[in-house]
Amino acid sequence: MLIKNYMEEAVQNTMDEILAHREDICKCERCLMDIKALALxxxxxxxxxxxxxxxxxxxxxxxxQFRADITVAVTRAIRVVREKPRHGEEA
Ligand SMILES: [Zn+2]
Structure with missing residues (x-):
């Protein structure tokens, strides 16, 4: 048995949808994880x-159920990471 946070999957799916149409965002692992963590x-x-x-x-x-909230959270997170990407940092 597993305990799973389904909001994580919901955010991931929504991110995939939104990012598919955005060419202006870095999609390296660090930036994608930062977007996900911020949104969550x-x-x-x-x-x-x-x-x-x-x-x-x-x-x-x-x-x-949470489409509007998830979209807002992901869109905000994208903006934050785009303005201040951390892919150059160590931690
Ligand atoms: Zn990046």
Missing amino acids: NHLPPKYVVTRKGYVYTKVNELIN
Whole structure:
């Protein structure tokens, strides 16, 4: 069994959608993780216990329920990271 924060999957899916249309953003691992962490800090965690680790329908339910909040959080996080990317830093 696993405990999983489905908000993380919901943010990842939303990020993928938004970033697919944005050519102005660095998509290195560091910047993508910074965007994800920043967005998640502004959203409520949604923990579920699961056997498989990923349930597609649950992620979609969550995205539908929180679409506006997730979009705002991801868009803000993108702006922050674009203005001050940390891919040159050590930590
Ligand atoms: Zn970068």
